[in-house]
Amino acid sequence: MFNNRTRIKELLNSEKVNYQTTVMGWVRTFRNNQFIALNDGSTNNNLQVVVALGSLDENTLKRITTGACIKASGEIIASLGKGQKVELTASAVEILGDSDAEKFPLQPKKHSLEFLREIAHLRFRTNTFGAVFRVRHSLAFAIHEFFNKKGFVYLHTPIVTASDAEGAGEMFKVTTLPLDGTAPKNEDGSINFKEDFFGRSTNLTVSGQLEGELAAMAFSDIYTFGPTFRAENSNTTRHLAEFWMIEPEMAFYDLEDNMNLAEEFIKYIIRYAMEHNREDLEFLSQRLDEEEKLKPQNERSEMGLLEKLEFVVNNDFERITYTEAIDILRESNHNKKKKFNYLIDKWGIDLQSEHERYLVEKHFKKPVILTNYPKEIKAFYMRQNDDGKTVAAMDILAPGIGEIVGGSQREERYDKLTERMTEMHIPLEELDWYLDTRRFGACPHAGFGLGFERIVQFVTGMGNIRDVIPFPRYPKSASF
């Protein structure tokens, strides 16, 4: 057996000393021809491997370079130096993989996130990305744990979808037809998709919600957690062309039940990361503090990362209606002094991100759940309220990120739903299967979608969404 190593996290967390062990990992730095800082990704902390002077031949010594992969065996002892409790006195060091120091792009120094994004295949080996992706893992795990404990069924909705009527965004086409102009055509010159692989036009999914609703009409409570694709030409720090989304859908839930679940859910997964990734979050918090120090005083956030997470977990989210939000914004000094680029004048307008930021970051200074939006600015499936003007929608806005959750109680009344679809020019026949849920045993139900990368951004404090997904896809970029 080759792999009988001990993980570095385990070694560092244990008080035990004076025993033989083997470690494997990647060299972060090699000081003094004697001290190897070794990392195996189990923790951001390195194990100090001490090579006794003269114990290794010259050639092996030269191959211990930044980035090299090594196997070291020896005794774990109480450290003779400061900075770590234990260290490994190596009796044998084997080079598993060389790393040419002149070519290896990661150096024992600070790198910019932009540079590391260009070498995303190697950035896992940095402290920042090590911490980010361990936290990402924990959040993903916590999501499954949360819903599993609540008896939800994890539903795998399709990635290739035939429906393009969801209106959630521009879609990527899926086809095996040739792109050189020789694809079969209809008489009117359009592409004949009957000849395509699926016998019809297909796309990558923009949301699993509609399929999720079908399953909720059987299991009561389901959730999806999978990749989602939007072919929008969005170039921002909050958008990706390929991202992961969590979409719970619950029968016998109204808007308030929906809000309660979303708030409990967000708090649960943040708390999970705080309990299981303390060191990583402390590191990220420190990283953010240093970044904040470079900003002008008035742009710095008032709370550190850990403080912010603690605050979110321990306080109720603010819940207000769209109408109340408009009143707050209209009466704000910010609006009166015309500091908004888009001034708030009348009810019915869509909120701009500057307005959302004002509400979350200046007015309430905590996550805000906005409800009951005008029906004109929301999707067809949201349940119409009795006032005839609004729908039972809810958006959760987080400081620094903006919209993190979008959800609603769904319109379960067949007549109301088809009426709205017709108004919005959504072809009923394409979503006939969806309408069946309203024909056969319809019930009040609700759900929401949470952008996974957005919550990872929020928890890690990373400013750019491209730095919280291993291999980001965005306009003009699909490397690795």
Add this chain to the structure above:
RNA sequence: UCCUCCUUAGCUCAGUUGGUUAGAGCAUCUGACUGUUAAUCAGAGGGUCGCCCGUUCAAGUCGGGCAGGGGGAGCCA
């Protein structure tokens, strides 16, 4: 897609009103030192100044175009 800023050594950046041979720190290499913590000290190598066109006696520096990147906006999660 729009607005805005940026592109000089492997990385992070200086580079004056256009003027001779383009600099620094870190990294790398060589040597010294040897209980170091992004070790330290000494020395060396390393540049088509993003690309193209133009203005000029002369362009890293000025103008135009293109490409790439950052930030903001829209779309949204």
